[in-house]
Amino acid sequence: MSDGGPNRGGGRDSGGADRESGSGSAGERRGGRGSGRPAQGRGSRDRGRRPDSQRTASRPADRSRGGDPARRAAYDVLRSVAATDAYANLVLPPVLTERRIRGRDAAFATELTYGTLRLQGRYDAVIAHAAQRDVGSLDAEVLDVLRLGAHQLLGMRVPGHAAVSETVGLARATCGTGPSQLVNAVLRRISERSLPEWLDLLGAEADDETARLAVTQSHPAWVVRAMRSALARTGPGDGDLEALLEADNASPSVNLVVRPGLAGPEDAPDAVPGRWAPTALVLRGGDPGAIEAVRTGRIGVQDEGSQLVALAAAAVAIEGADHTWLDLCAGPGGKAALSAALLAARAPDGRFVANEVAEHRARLVERSMAAVRQVLPGIEVRTGDGREIGTSEPGRYDRVLVDVPCTGLGALRRRPESRWRRSPSDLATLGQLQRELLTSALAATRAGGVVAYVTCSPHLAETRFVVEDVLKRTAGATLVDAVEVLAGVSAEPLGDLRGPYVQLWPHRHGTDAMFLALIRA
Numbered sequence: 001m002s003d004g005g006p007n008r009g010g011g012r013d014s015g016g017a018d019r020e021s022g023s024g025s026a027g028e029r030r031g032g033r034g035s036g037r038p039a040q041g042r043g044s045r046d047r048g049r050r051p052d053s054q055r056t057a058s059r060p061a062d063r064s065r066g067g068d069p070a071r072r073a074a075y076d077v078l079r080s081v082a083a084t085d086a087y088a089n090l091v092l093p094p095v096l097t098e099r100r101i102r103g104r105d106a107a108f109a110t111e112l113t114y115g116t117l118r119l120q121g122r123y124d125a126v127i128a129h130a131a132q133r134d135v136g137s138l139d140a141e142v143l144d145v146l147r148l149g150a151h152q153l154l155g156m157r158v159p160g161h162a163a164v165s166e167t168v169g170l171a172r173a174t175c176g177t178g179p180s181q182l183v184n185a186v187l188r189r190i191s192e193r194s195l196p197e198w199l200d201l202l203g204a205e206a207d208d209e210t211a212r213l214a215v216t217q218s219h220p221a222w223v224v225r226a227m228r229s230a231l232a233r234t235g236p237g238d239g240d241l242e243a244l245l246e247a248d249n250a251s252p253s254v255n256l257v258v259r260p261g262l263a264g265p266e267d268a269p270d271a272v273p274g275r276w277a278p279t280a281l282v283l284r285g286g287d288p289g290a291i292e293a294v295r296t297g298r299i300g301v302q303d304e305g306s307q308l309v310a311l312a313a314a315a316v317a318i319e320g321a322d323h324t325w326l327d328l329c330a331g332p333g334g335k336a337a338l339s340a341a342l343l344a345a346r347a348p349d350g351r352f353v354a355n356e357v358a359e360h361r362a363r364l365v366e367r368s369m370a371a372v373r374q375v376l377p378g379i380e381v382r383t384g385d386g387r388e389i390g391t392s393e394p395g396r397y398d399r400v401l402v403d404v405p406c407t408g409l410g411a412l413r414r415r416p417e418s419r420w421r422r423s424p425s426d427l428a429t430l431g432q433l434q435r436e437l438l439t440s441a442l443a444a445t446r447a448g449g450v451v452a453y454v455t456c457s458p459h460l461a462e463t464r465f466v467v468e469d470v471l472k473r474t475a476g477a478t479l480v481d482a483v484e485v486l487a488g489v490s491a492e493p494l495g496d497l498r499g500p501y502v503q504l505w506p507h508r509h510g511t512d513a514m515f516l517a518l519i520r521a
């Protein structure tokens with residue numbers, strides 16, 4: 001649960017803005033829990049304390065007429081996400097900039113937007129109960145307003161009276177007076193129970209354990225089942241399934257990667273060393289864009305799990321030449337930049353090809369690689385279909401990274417809406433593409449070279465099933481124990497990993513759920 005920020009009754013700093021790379025509100029990370037009940041006295045006291053410099057430029061009367069700017073921004077982003085399939089982390093920052101919503105108001109809007117999206121499944125069940133009707137029968141606009149109100153009441157430290165009255169004001173401004181009365185009635189009913197009381201109630205009504213976890217932890221049931229199966233196959237079993245789902249609902253910290261040969265930890269003085277990857281830093285707060293080394297690309301923003309798999313891909317021993325590397329699916333370029341910097345340290349005259357099928361993402365790769373070119377001139381960024389490289393350049397590369405397009409179920413913390421957009425049918429389409437890309441990667445690798453197959457999904461259909469299928473059809477290819485290789489690059493033992501595959505987890509390692517298989521061609 002998160003702090004509300006000033007004028008929202010919490011009165012504590014709710015931290016910096018969330019972003020794809022994962023900063024998020026410090027309030028949520030602190031894990032404090034409000035009562036979820038009205039707290040009028042606390043709210044009015046805190047309103048008086050709010051420094052002027054932190055206020056959004058609107059008077060209370062304006063806020064109750066039109067909804068306050070932070071709540072309005074969150075509402076508009078939710079509407080865009082629903083209506084245009086937009087990504088919240090791309091839509092929100094420009095909205096905040098254009099409307100000059102800054103500081104703690106920006107942090108409030110960010111937490112309200114991302115928290116509401118992540119916990120939408122939970123809140124829809126609460127709303128259905130309180131409204132005594134199916135949420136599908138509500139207008140989409142009204143439902144979004146109710147979700148925002150539910151998150152303020154049950155997921156943030158906003159006093160009940162402020163959450164209800166400000167959200168009713170928002171409903172009046174966006175949906176009209178009639179719907180605002182419904183919003184008022186439903187939010188008042190929601191505010192009568194605390195979050196634990198609601199979770200007990202919803203859990204008790206669920207048909208089975210999967211349904212209970214799906215509704216209380218706000219994940220589609222098919223994702224709960226997939227996570228259970230994946231946990232059961234990796235290390236200590238699935239006893240911590242609920243902890244995983246909870247971790248998916250929290251904002252991740254911002255991880256930085258110090259690109260070898262380009263920068264050092266002293267270039268990010270507000271960060272502390274990461275736990276596992278020697279290249280990783282964890283930002284203690286603030287905007288990574290304010291760091292000069294980040295702006296110039298010597299340091300990047302990258303999940304520590306992504307760093308670990310790139311480090312392991314570069315570390316696995318190969319005999320003979322080791323200077324021609326390929327990243328088959330490079331966009332937006334985080335792993336390519338780290339890998340190319342590692343190649344530069346080993347072979348400054350080495351050649352690194354970063355391939356990406358989407359032109360706009362290839363431009364992002366170009367940008368990620370700009371600073372690395374200083375230490376590795378032999379970088380080529382290409383736009384093309386990775387499935388063709390195995391045929392056009394057979395046996396050309398010493399090392400190939402194939403970080404395939406996937407459902408992204410391992411990065412749900414960073415993509416608040418993605419769990420509601422994916423469906424099991426995506427697995428069939430992606431599975432075929434993943435097999436073709438891995439087959440091409442193996443064909444592009446010389447005998448004795450190595451392919452690193454990576455996903456940011458733990459779904460078995462995207463991880464070991466793909467690898468095992470392709471291996472059956474590829475003569476001479478053999479698995480290398482990726483757990484052993486990773487142990488050689490990690491600063492600390494990663495615990496109970498079961499080889500030959502590596503599967504990282506948000507709740508066990510604090511990383512995205514990255515999967516790694518190392519295959520010798």
Ligand SMILES: C[S@@+](CC[C@H](N)C(=O)[O-])C[C@H]1O[C@@H](n2cnc3c(N)ncnc32)[C@H](O)[C@@H]1O
Nearest residue numbers: 329330331332333334335357385386403404405
């Ligand atoms: C998981 S992302 C890669 C992330 C990247 N390795 C990084 O660390 O920044 C997968 C990428 O594969 C690209 N892709 C999808 N189909 C492809 C294909 N047939 N050939 C090459 N790239 C493809 C997608 O556009 C996407 O940018």
